[in-house]
Amino acid sequence: MPEGTNKILDLRGEICPYPMLKTNEELDADKNIQMLEVITDHSPALSTIPPQAVKRGYEVEIMEINNSEWKLILTKEVK
Amino acid sequence: MANLLIRTENIMGSKQRVLGWIFFLVIILMGFAISLNNFSDAAIWITASALGFILQKSRFCFASAFRDLFLFGSGHNMKAVLLAMAIASVGFVGILVWILPDPLPGEFPSSAHVLPFGLSTVIAGSVFGIGMVLAGGCVSGTIYRIAEGYVASIVTMIGIFIGTILLIISWDFWWDTFISNEPKIFLPSTQSIGYGFSLLLTLLGIGAVYLIVIYVESKSGIIEFISAKTQNQNSTGFQQRILENINNVVSRSWTAKSGGIALGLIAIIYFLFHSPPGVTGEIMKQSMNISTILNLTDGPLKGIASLSGCLGSSIGSGVISHTFVSTVGVFSGALVSALLSQEFKIRTPKEPKRYIQSMTGGILMGYSASLGIGCTIGAFFSAIPSFSLSGWLFGLSLGLGAFVGTKLIKAIG
DSSP states (O other): OOOOEEEEEEOTTOOTTHHHHHHHHHHHHOTTEEEEEEEESOTTHHHHHHHHHHHTTOEEEEEEEETTEEEEEEEOOOO | OTTEEEEOOOOSOSHHHHHHHHHHHHHHHHHHHHHTTOHHHHHHHHHHHHHHHHHHHTTOOHHHHHHHHHHHOOOHHHHHHHHHHHHHHHHHHHHHHHHOSSOOTTOOOTTSOOOBOSHHHHHHHHHHHHHHHHHTSOHHHHHHHHHHTBHHHHHHHHHHHHHHHHHHHHHHHHHHHTGGGOOBOBGGGGGGOHHHHHHHHHHHHHHHHHHHHHHHHHHHTOOOOOOOOOOOOOOOSHHHHHHHHHHHHHTSOOOHHHHHHHHHHHHHHHHHHSSSOOSOHHHHHHHHHHHHHTTSOOSSOTTGGGOOHHHHGGGOOSSSOHHHHHHHHHHHHHHHHHHHTTOOOOBOOSSTHHHHHHHHHHHHHHHHHHHTTSOIIIIIITTTTTTBHHHHHHHHHHHHHHHHHHHHHHHHO
16 A cells, blocks of 8 residues: 655644635645645634545544644545 | 644743733623613624624634635534524514515515615725735624634734725715615515515525535535534532533634624624614724724715624714624624633734735725625625525625635735
8 A cells, every 4th residue: 555645734824715726725735645644723724624625535633723723634545 | 543643832921811801801891881861872782792603613704605605615614604694594484574564566574674776886895805805804704703802913903994895985986876876675575475475585595505516615625624622521529510511601712603603693683773784884883993093085975874794883973882782792792702812812914915905905995895785794795695696796796806816815825
């Protein structure tokens, strides 16, 4: 099985629609990403990123890591 | 949902909550204080606070309602906006019938948001649409984001003031060339179609747009998620259940749909006490004051007395006025909401270009909100249920502007 890549995307400070746009850009640029950790402090992103990630075949886990800071962990099995 | 997991740990302090409850009490006490002078202002103060609370709780966003349709085929927020307008339309018709039972041709109730219909509406809507997408939120969004601690939104607000002042300087041109010649079309008194048929037409129009939104969603293949925080109900006793119930309303985020229903009802309460909701009145009033001090204008704007909406209501005097309670109330309610859900946090953009973007978006919104005699709330959300044809034209233009704005933000990156 080929190695997929793991990446971290720190989007704190960005507001709509950039958290979602930048996540999409990242996922579309490299199809081999098996795990992308997105860090955001913009709560609307919690409802805009998951549908886009799922559409691209990722599973999404959302964790609150701090006061109004979240980590979205997007994972996919790379074939 | 198998492919979405939300884990929330309570790692935050409760200081924000305590502050939130204190501000809540301050709002109520201020309401009583204002009511000693003017009951209507006090009622709008409380109602505007409720509006701010609802907007923050449900992250209601007119900018994303339009933008996300073009950007990624999501009608999540637009459907909530349409739901709110349908509810408001039903309530408004009851109030309108009381105020003006048999409107003669050309007649309309002055308190409703029946605004000029013409080229100025198209220009205002389109420019506002571009501005709100650039700034990442409309005027109401900017107000509640300031309450959440977004520094970029403060920059946007400064831009809104600058834009409003620029409009004040160029007002005579717009008034003489466009606005003074534009008709104010109130559906019920047009061709004597009456209230019943106007309501039917409005609801059918809203329904038609709803269908278009569903069509866009089906084309994009978007999947909807319910992203409310997961909750464990461990409490069993009476007291615990009461606390749990309060917690569900005040500290957990609401779905866009609950926000839409609440917003529709709040709009009706606004109209019962005074006039349909608007948030830009105080911004206009203060911009007028600044312009007068800077000698940029001489006296009130031409023809302003003949205009309703957010512009018409901005001529009152005194500090605590209808516009003050309308605008500042929204901020106060949003602040309470953000603190109670412990969502207040100072957030600063890392990229300098975002400040320029926020400022430009603000200037465009300030200019166009005054040209359109209201923003997404005053000239669109309040105008359609007021049976003003201008609301539809403004909404269509907002869509046009948002489309252009979407291209711009993609280019900016």
